[in-house]
Structures are given as C-alpha cells and as structure tokens.
Amino acid sequence: MSVMAKKVIGVALAVAVVGVALALYVADWATTFPPTVAASANPLSAGGGTRLTLETVGAVGHKYGSKPDWVSYLVRSNGQWVHSTIYKVPAHSVVHVTIYQFDSASGLRNPLFSQVQGTVGNTMTLNGKTVVSIPPEEPGHSFAIPELGVYVPLAGVNEEAKGFCEEGPCSPATQLHNTITFSFRTGKPGRYRWQCFVPCGAGFLNGNGGPMQTLGYMDGFIDVV
Amino acid sequence: MSSTETPKPTPSAAQAASPKPLWRKLVGFNLLTAVILGVGGYYLGWWIGHQISSPTFAYESSTDENDVALLLGYAGGVIGFLIGMGFANYPVARLLGRPASLREKESEGIGRYFGLCTDHKVVGMQYLVGIGVFFFVGGANAMMIRAELLHDVPTILGPGQYLTTVGIHGTMMMGMMTSGILGPFANYFVPIMIGARRMAFPRIESLTFWLLMAAGFILVSTIFFGGFPTGWTGYQPLNDQAVAGMDSYICFFALVGLSMTLLGLNMIATVVTMRAPGMTWSRLPIFVWAVIGTAILMVLAAPTLIAALLMSSLDRSINTSFYIVGGGGSSYLFQNLFWFFGHPEVYILALPGFGIVLELIPVFARKPLWGYKLAVSGMLGVCLLSFFVWQHHLFVSGINADLRPFYMLSTELISIPTGFIFLCFMGTLWKGKISLTVPMLFCGAWAFNFLIGGTSGVVLSDVATDTQLHGSFFVMAHFHYTIMGGLIFSFFAAIYYWVPKMTGLRFNETLAKWHFWLMFLAFNSTFLPLFALGIMGMPRRVSAYEPNLVPLNTWVSISAFVLGFSMLIFIVNAVYSMIFARIPAEANPWHSKSIEWQLPTPIPVNNFDKIPVFDSDPYPYGTPLPVGGSQAAAAGA
Amino acid sequence: MSSEPAVAPAPAGGEPNHLRRFLTLWLVASVIAMPLVIIFLGPLFGPSTGSEEAAGQQTIMTVLAAVATPVFMLVMLYLLYALLFFRQPRGAALEGPAVRGDPRLQTTWIVITTLIVLGLAAYGTYELEVHYGHGSGSGPNPLTAPSGPRLPVQVIAQQWLFTYRYPTMGDFETTQLVLPVNKTIEFQVTSLDVIHSFWAYKLGVKADANPGVSNIAFVKPTKLMSFWVRCAELCGLWHGEMTGRGRVVSPAAFIAWAHRQQRMLAPATKVLPKYSKTYIPEPAGRAE
Secondary structure: OOHHHHHHHHHHHHHHHHHHHHHHHHHHHHOOOOOEEEOEEOOHHHOOOEEEEEEEEOOOOHHHOOOOOOOEEEEEEOOEEEOOOEEEEOOOOEEEEEEEEOOEOOOOOOHHHHEOEOOHHHOEEEOOEEEOEOOOOOEEEEEEEHHHOEEEEEEOEOOOOOOOOOOOOOOOOOOOOEEEEEEEEOOOOEEEEEEOOOOOOOOOHHHOOHHHHOEOOOEEEEEEO | OOOOOOOOOOOOOOOOOOOOOHHHHHOOOOHHHHHHHHHHHHHHHHHHHHHHHOOOOOOHHHHOOOHHHHHHHHHHHHHHHHHHHOOOHHHHHHHOOOOOOOOOOOOOHHHHHHOOOOOHHHHHHHHHHHHHHHHHHHHHHHHHHHHHOOOOOOOOOOHHHHHHHHHHHHHHHHHHHOOOOHHHHHHHHHHHHHOOOOOOOHHHHHHHHHHHHHHHHHHHHHHHOOOOOOHHHOOOOHHHHOOOHHHHHHHHHHHHHHHHHHHHHHHHHHHHHOOOOOOOHHHOOHHHHHHHHHHHHHHHHHHHHHHHHHHHHHHHHHOOOOOOHHHOOOHHHHHHHHHHHHHHHHHHHHHHHHHHHHHHHHHHHOOOOOOHHHHHHHHHHHHHHHHHOHHHHHOOOOOOOOHHHHHHHHHHHOHHHHHHHHHHHHHHHOOOOEOOOHHHHHHHHHHHHHHHHHHHHHHHHOHHHHHHHOOEHHHHHHHHHHHHHHHHHHHHHHHHHHHHHHHOEOOOHHHHHHHHHHHHHHHHHHHHHHHHHHHOOOEOOOOOOOHHHHHHHHHHHHHHHHHHHHHHHHHHHHHHHHHHHOOEOOOOOOOOOOHHHHOOOOOOOOOOOOOOOOOOOOOOOOEOOOOOOOHHHHHOO | OOOHHHOOOOOOOOOOOHHHHHHHHHHHHHHHHHHHHHHHHHHHOOOOOOEHHHHHHHHHHHHHHHHHHHHHHHHHHHHHHHHHHOEOOOOOOOOOEOOOOOHHHHHHHHHHHHHHHHHHHHHHHHHHHHOOOOOEOOOOOOOOOOOOOOEEEEEEEEOOEEEEEEOOOOOEEEOOEEEEOOOOEEEEEEEOOOOEEEEEHHHOEEEEEOEOOOEEEEEOEOOOEEEEEEEOOOOOOOHHHOEEEEEEEOHHHHHHHHHHHHHHOHHHHHHOOOOOOOOOOOOOOOOO
C-alpha cells in the first residue's frame, strides 16, 4: 500500500473515531431527562393515596445547574429539594399535592386559570383557607395537567417583603411563601404532561420562553403507572 | 494560455529543491489557520457583544441569554474563518496596490482540497464531500426522530430536544441540499460543458463552499446553546421567544442564503459570458439550462430570506417589533417573507434533479433528448411560476380570502411545466435501448418518486383538501417524495455517473446495486404510509400522537432504519472504492458523447488544451431515421 | 409516435406496435383503476360524516384522485413498459432512433394538461366559495359567509391549550368544546402568544391562530359524536400535546351544558377581559 494510501486511511480512521465520539455526545444530549421522582406514600390519617410536595422559586439558584436565574419547580424527595419535574404517581388513586410558592406575582395571561378546576371538590386551600379562585393578577405560577383537567393557580408573595427567597432551594420553615394544597384523581396509566400557565419566563416574549419551555423548570410529566 | 502546469503563485521553497518541513506546510492560509482565526473571531465577537449589551438590557439577567453576543460571536467567527482561509488576500492586495495572484493552490496536491482553491474542479470535489458529510448529519437526526416516533409519548428524546432534532434535520437538509447538485456537479462540469476553462468568479465559487461549511458547523453548535423549537421554518413569534440556540439557526440560514446568492450569480455570469464559440443557447446541455433556472431562483429568492432573518435577529437581540403584534408588527410578515423565499427554494431543489435526469437518460437510452425546447420551457416555466405560488403554504392561516383562488390556480398551473419534463423523459425513453446501469436505475426511481410527490401536490393545492391536510404528515410525505425521492435520487444518479470521471476510480457495482434497491424500496416503504398517517390526522413535528397510529409509525420507523442502512452501504462503497480498492475506471464507461468524457482523466487544471468549438447539438445519439422518415424527427422540435 | 408508419418494418420477427400496445394497456388500466379509486380509496380520504365540510372534503379529494388516476397510470405504466420493452439486449451496443420531438404530440399534451389544470382550479374555487371556505380559516373577512343564524365560538389558542369562549351563551370561557348539531358554527380563532392552528379533524376544520387576528372558519356539524382537536402549527415545547376533545350534542343538551358551565365558571367569568375579536399581548411583552 502506498504512503499516500496509508495517510488517507489514517485520516479516514481518525475521522470515523471523531464522528463516533460526536454521535455519542449528541445522543447523550438528546436523551437527557430530569430524574423521575416518585410521590411518597400519604398516611391513611391524612387521606391515603400518595403525596407530592413541590415548591416554586423565583430563581433556581447555582446549586441546580446552568440557568441559575430561571424560575423553576423543585420537588421534595428523601428530605432534599430535587431539581426535577417528572413525577411518578399510581393509577386510579388520589394524589395530594402541597406546593410552597416562593415567587412574586406575575399575573395570568388568561384569567380563566384564576379559578381552580379539576381538583377534588374543585377547590384548593391557600394558607389553610379553602378557595375556589384568586384574583387573576395574583398568581406567581400555576400547576396544570390539561389532560386530566387540573388547573390550580398559585398565589405570589410580595418580593419587597422581608424573608423573600432570592434563589433556590427555598425553605418553607424560614422564608416567605404561600402554601397551596389540593388533590386530584388519576385514571389510566400513561405519561401526562403538566405545565405552568402563568407567563413567568421573565424577559422572554409573552413571558413564555426559557424556563416556560424547558423540561425541568416549568414543564414536566406526570407518569401514572 | 499555456497548457502545461501553471507557475507556482508564491515563491515559497521550491518543491524541486527540497521538500518543505511539515510545519512550513501548515503555516499559511488554509483550513487550520481558518479554524484558529475562526475561534478567535468568535470570542472577539462574543466579547464585543457583551460590552455592548450587558449594561443596557436589564432583562438579560433573568434570561441568561445574550443574543447580541452570540450573533456577533458567530459573525466574528465566520469573518475570522474566511480571513484565515485567505479570502481577504486578493481584496487587501488590490487595496494596497500590490500584485494579486489570480490563482490559488491550483497545483498543490492534496492540500488544495483543504483551502481556497480557484480550480472549479477542486471546488466541485470539496462540495461533494462537504455536503455529503452534512447530509449524513441530517440523516442521523432523521434516524433519531424515527426512533422517538416508535412511541406515542415522549420517551427517548426529551420534547425540547426532539424539536431541536426535527429542526436540525429539516434545516440542515434544506440548507445543504439546495446546493446539493449545483455545488458538486454544476461547479465541476458546467465550465467544461460550455467550453470554458474556469468559472466567471473562481474565488467566489470557493467562498460559497466555505460559507456553507461554516454554516453547517454553526447549525450543529445550536445544541450548546439550548437548541431551537421552531423547525426549519423559523416562524415568528415563537422564534423570538426561543433561547439563544435560535441564533444558530438564523446565522446558518443567513450564511446559506448568501452562499446560494453568490453561487447562482456565478453560474449565471459563467454561462452568459463564457460560452465557447458555437455553444449557442440552443446547444446548451439541458443540465446547464436547469442550472440557469436554479441560479435565477437562487439569486432572486435567497436575499429575501436573508432580509427576513436579519429582522428576526433584530427582534431577538435588540427588541425591535417587526414580527411582534404587541409592538405594531405582524406574524404574517415573517410567514410571507419566508415563503416568498421558501417556495422558490423547493424548486431550487427540484430543478437540478430535472436537469440531471434529462441529461443522463439520453446516454443510457442511446437516443437524443426528446423535446429539447419543451424541456427548456419546462425549466424556465417552473422558474417563473414558482414566484407566484407561495401563499399556498398559508391557505388556512387567515390570509385575505380573495387571494386564495388565485394562488390555487397558480399552484395548479405549475404542474404544467413540470409535466413537460415528464413528457420529455418519456419521449427520450421511447423505443430507446435502455441499459439499466446504476445511474439509470436512480433516474427511473426519480421518475417514480417525483410522480407520486407531484401528484400529491395537486391534492394539496386545492384549498378545501388542504384544510384537512395542511400541517399533517401528508405534507411531509409530499415533500419527502419530491425532495428526497426526486433530488436525492438524482444526486446519487449524478454521483454514480460522474464520480468515475472526477476521481478516475470505479465504484463497486454490487454494492451500488444493493444501495439502490434497498434505498428505493426502503424509501417508498418509509414515506408512502406517511400519506395515510396524514389523512388519519397526525400533525407534523410532534412526538406525541394518537395511540392507534403506533403500528403504522412502527412500520415507518423500521423502514427508515433500513433506509439509513442503505446509506451506510453507500458509505462503505465510497470508502472501499475510493480509498482502499482504488480500481481505475474505464475512460468512458457509459460511452457518453458529452464533452467531459472526451477529456483525459484527471481533467487538466485548465480543462482544454485549446478552447473547443461546438457545432452540433449536445445529444448526438441514435441512428438517424432513413430518408423519407418523419418530418418531426428532422425538425427536432 | 407519428414516426411509426414511416419507419420500415423490422427486418425479422416484426417489432410490435408499441404505441397501440401501450395505449391499450393504459386505457384498460385507467378504466379499471378509476372506479376502484373512487369506490375503495375515496372513503379512506379522511372523516366524512362529522360535518358538511368534512363530507365535501372527502368528495373533492376523491374527485382529485380520480382525475389524477389516468395521469398517474400513464406515467407509471410507461415507466414499467419502457424498462421492460425498450432494453438494450445483453452485450449489444445498439442505438435507438434519433427522434428529437413531435410537435403534434407536444401540443396535444400541453393543451390537455392545461385544460385539466384549469378545470381543477375552477372546480376547487367553486367548491371553496360555495361552501364558505370549506372549514378553512378564511381570515377576518371571509369572501362568502353562510346566511342565517350562526353560533360564534371563539377559539383562544395559547401555549399550550385551546380554550373556548361563547360570547352569546353567557360569555364564559372554558377548556371544553361542545357544539350543537346541525347548527352553523362560526369559529373565531385567535392566539394569545405565538402561531397555533386549530384543527378539528372530524369536523374538517383547520384555522391558524395568529396573535392580533381573528381567523374565521364556518362549520356545520351533522353528527352526534366526540372528536379530537389538535394543534397543527408548531408552537413550542408541547405542540404535540396541545390536544383536546370536543363533543357534538343535541341543541337541548348544548344549552343545558352552557348553563352548567356558566354556573360552574362564574368566578372566572367575572374576571375575564371584555369579549373582543383579538387580545393583543402587552406591548413588547419582554421586559418584566
């Protein structure tokens, strides 16, 4: 084999190796999901079923990756706040949700979502008080599973007030927040998406860009198994 | 002009005296320098962007996005890349009053393929490999898409990454394959076919190639910036909402648009001004006519895209409101500007396919091209009409209802010149002596596929049926049949036909036939069911769909993997034949009477010893009819 | 081809009359295929029973397919015929006849294809306007509109859900789409953010939702059924999941449903903005 041919083969081999490495990198990027977090068991005394504990923060913070200034949901798992929006719940059961809302109010684009819909009793409790709706300029975020008909507005807090949480993870024990609880029923198994309906992606057009369109921040899956 | 080797342009160490050490060979204006300066230029642009925009736009802190910096970074990177490649040398030399070389790297061995070379044959070869690489990148994305579509909910790819993959697939294919035939084959063969020694603007010719390479790299870099969610059409206002990765798309298409405009300009200038004596317009090979039609489309349509994207980038980076309703703009503006480019764009993809097929079948049917003037009118008719149909992409978008009947008519009318091409195809095959060589097989497949694709276009051109089918997989099937079934099959026909001439090496015939049959059958198996999926109501660009469509999607995905495998067979054939086996091809394996096959292999740098004089029509095939035969035959209408 | 009679007959064996053979083949194939296409392929073209518009779309598609069938057969059969009968014999290097064209055939072809195309365009235009846009989004000022009472249903598209506002039934907005059968519906489709497209498959309705524009589509549902609604224009992350179900019910059930919605959604209805054809997002809408 000539010297030229050897060189060409060598180059071709190098190109192939680089190509495969790139392909693996891209495949890894493409298949990355936030981790799935299972809802914890809810004691029978509190109503049985499972419990999901979430918090919404105004800036997810440097602990959780590349976009520290983005709004985000965090989920409680094994005593830690985990940066994920994929939650696993059992089928044909009741899921009790508690959300600690730490962010300021941005207001709803569509005031329809100021009314609680699709939850058990079509109500939620806001800091202990049972309500069916809140004024449309008050939500900082919302939690909605359109395929299950669940829409829950989450009231915002005053960002000027003392104790406002500047960056996640935020602590319900010490920092300013609203506590919202509600329950919803699951049916058949499947992967259902959920999202926030408050345009809270600050700085993006219509408030709907960035975290509003990225899995792991303001969008996720409910895996009913 | 001397027919022997031209003198070296630069007085570097004479090769005859002593070989240059490796490091001397690497220093200079070449790909390595270009990459280094490109990276430097990127960081410089990024830094400048930060100086400009960080202090002034408060919103940036909450978005973590600095579009000004990224756009300027890409701009700086491209400029650095081009300077490193040597494109600034000629203008700077002229500015400084120094003598400038007219030829670059034309005698330099393998290095000329990795830099600015003014030999159009080298540029053609560069295009073939460069576009080929990005074609496979786009194809790999398609495999990822089909893997995800095996499931009816997002499973393998995250939904955001899925949209980016769909976007990269479409954008890369549309951007790269517009030059898929003009780049490699028109650059290589048009000057030879018209009897010229070079293109009108050799440096610009090389520029169009390197712009495309820079663009392709920029597009794939989008995954570092968050990807983009708009698909290849880049619709506003979703475009404005998107994170920084959208800027990669904008830069890619702007560079592609620039490359297209310059490529078209070069083709037109070459064919208009540099034809050899005797090469009248009515003796031009039909391939050259197709190239002219395509070039006209490129020159007139691509600038609209650049303008639309410039406005997009301004909307994104400095908050103008060209397309934002709340600020006084309109989302319809982008749709119209984009499709004013977008429709001629698809004819830019289709016309070269027409040209290749009509150029090749006379050789394999041993007959002259039937209906030459009709074929030319078909090409030019398509070229003209393609500017008057773009609103058919917007039939249900709420455009003024008065417009729809007109655009329905114009869209249906464009099938008439397309029909001419088919008639000429059929006429050429009539009573021919067809040899089913691999290029001929691809031409036959072109006719089969484009017929299906074109017929489905007629269904889409009717507004009432388009109402149900717009935005569904039916449209996907339609354009994959015309673009992939048409253009890509003719692309491979051209490869198998001309690569033996370009390299002097032959492909392995068995692998080539396997490639063809597997590709043809897998292609139809993949895309024919998509018509059904569209009619059953599956929208485009989704990774979640009705569960009852899972079996059909599974069939399509498996066929797609087989299609991908057939491409691997081609790569194996190409690598084996061109790198390992290196069996010399016959001088004229297809017994073609076209001028490029009468030249030695490899074709000398200046193409001809003496400029040829043309005196007959380009398809001197066939036994002339006996005296007293049909008038029509002699008339050659 | 017209050259046929002038060429001397083949020396041995006799070359078949290709023209006659092929045309016969084509005619027979078309005559067989066209009714097959109309009878068996036609009903597969989309849903047909949900509304007048859907039924019309299926008819038009069947007509187009039927007209396309002989054209399709012509080229497809020709390809097969040519590849079978016009072959270079093994090992030979013969040339075909040097025929460069046939003005009569070309003119005939041009005339026939032009007539077909003009006919299809006229047919399409007629169908479109006689059926008030045939379920398509016809913009804020449709060319023709059905006379008689119409039920306006505003389809509000947002990322990533369709909501529906019934201005004449208590002006409530809901996430459910319920329609009365056999009544003309006027969908007014608009968007709150990016471009979406309201696609109700079984109704045969598709209308893009653009911000700041009310895109009007008319439909008359003719069957009690449930149907799905999908978004047909890429609108971001959950474009594929922007789906919902709609129902067509009897007029009485519809009114009962509307009253129930009014009651249940009273808190939300109180805070909705005044009904308007469009709801323009706040200026620029970028900086917070």
